[in-house]
Amino acid sequence: MAAVDRFHLLYREISRSCSVYLETLALVGAWYAVRKCTSLAMDTYSMLRLHLIPKLGSKVDLVKQYGKWAVITGSTDGIGKAYAEELAKRGVNIILISRNKEKLEALSKTISETYEVETLFIVADFSKGREPYPAIKEALKDREIGILVNNVGIFYSYPDYFTNLSEDILWDMINVNITSANMMTRIVLPGMVEKKRGAIVNVSSASCCQPTPMLTAYGASK
Ligand SMILES: NC(=O)c1ccc[n+]([C@@H]2O[C@H](COP(=O)([O-])OP(=O)(O)OC[C@H]3O[C@@H](n4cnc5c(N)ncnc54)[C@H](OP(=O)(O)O)[C@@H]3O)[C@@H](O)[C@H]2O)c1
Incomplete structure (x- = not known):
C-alpha cells in the first residue's frame, strides 16, 4: 500500500511540473488546428469558385x-x-x-x-x-x-x-x-x-x- 501511495504522490508532482509543457503543447496544437482549418476553408472556397460557381452562371462566349x-x-x-x-x-x-x-x-x-x-x-x-x-x-x-x-x-x-x-x-x-x-x-x-x-x-x-x-x-x- 505504501508503494501505491508513493506512486500517486510522484504522479501528482510530475503532473504539476509538466503542466507548463502541456499548456505549451496545447497552444502549438491550437495554432496548428487553426492553420489547417483556415487552409481547408480557403481550398474549399477556391474549389467552389473554380468548379461550381462558373457552372451556375451563364457560360462566357x-x-x-x-x-x-x-x-x-x-x-x-x-x-x-x-x-x-x-x-x-x-x-x-x-x-x-x-x-x-x-x-x-x-x-x-x-x-x-x-x-x-x-x-x-x-x-x-x-x-x-x-x-x-x-x-x-x-x-x-x-x-x-x-x-x-x-x-x-x-x-x-x-x-x-x-x-x-x-x-x-x-x-x-x-x-x-x-x-x-x-x-x-x-x-x-x-x-x-x-x-x-x-x-x-x-x-x-x-x-x-x-x-x-x-x-x-x-x-x-x-
Ligand atoms: N498527366 C499528368 O498526370 C500531369 C500532371 C501534372 C501536369 N501535367 C502536365 O500536363 C501537360 C500534358 O500532360 P499529359 O499527361 O496530358 O501529356 P500526354 O498524355 O503525354 O500527351 C502529350 C502530348 O504532347 C505531344 N507531344 C509530346 N512530345 C512532343 C514534342 N516533342 N513535340 C510536340 N508534341 C509533343 C503528344 O503527341 P505526339 O506524341 O503525337 O507528339 C501528345 O499529344 C504536360 O505539360 C504535363 O507536364 C500532367
Whole structure:
C-alpha cells in the first residue's frame, strides 16, 4: 500500500511540473488546428469558385471574349486533347500542334465533325530547339488567335537522380516544357495585345510547388 501511495504522490508532482509543457503543447496544437482549418476553408472556397460557381452562371462566349481560334500544343492526347475538345464544344475553332501527323489528322476530323467548328493542324516537334517555330508562325499568320494553351510537356521515364539524367533528356525537357511556352507566347501575344483581348493558359504541375526529389529537372521546368 505504501508503494501505491508513493506512486500517486510522484504522479501528482510530475503532473504539476509538466503542466507548463502541456499548456505549451496545447497552444502549438491550437495554432496548428487553426492553420489547417483556415487552409481547408480557403481550398474549399477556391474549389467552389473554380468548379461550381462558373457552372451556375451563364457560360462566357469564348469567341466573343477572346477570339475565333484556339491553339493547343501537345494536343493529340491527355490534357491537351481534353482542352481541344472542351474549347471546340464552346464554339472555338481549333489549331492542334504535335508530332504525329496521323493522330493530328484523325483528331482534327473528329473535332470538326463532332462540334462543327473549323480545325487545322500543324506537325511540329518541340524538342528540336528553334527549328519548329518559323513554320508555326507562318501557319498562324492572319488567324485571330484568342486562346493559346501551352500544354505540351514531357516527363522522365521514371524518377531518377539529377546526375543520372542524360544531356539529351535535359535538353528535351527544357525545349519541350520551357522553350515551347515562351516561343508560342512570343508568336501569339503581339496579336492579342493589338486586339486587346486573348487568354494564355500555361499547363503546370504540382511538381512546381513542392520539393520533388528525383524529379528535379521536371519540377524546375514546370
Ligand atoms: N498527366 C499528368 O498526370 C500531369 C500532371 C501534372 C501536369 N501535367 C502536365 O500536363 C501537360 C500534358 O500532360 P499529359 O499527361 O496530358 O501529356 P500526354 O498524355 O503525354 O500527351 C502529350 C502530348 O504532347 C505531344 N507531344 C509530346 N512530345 C512532343 C514534342 N516533342 N513535340 C510536340 N508534341 C509533343 C503528344 O503527341 P505526339 O506524341 O503525337 O507528339 C501528345 O499529344 C504536360 O505539360 C504535363 O507536364 C500532367
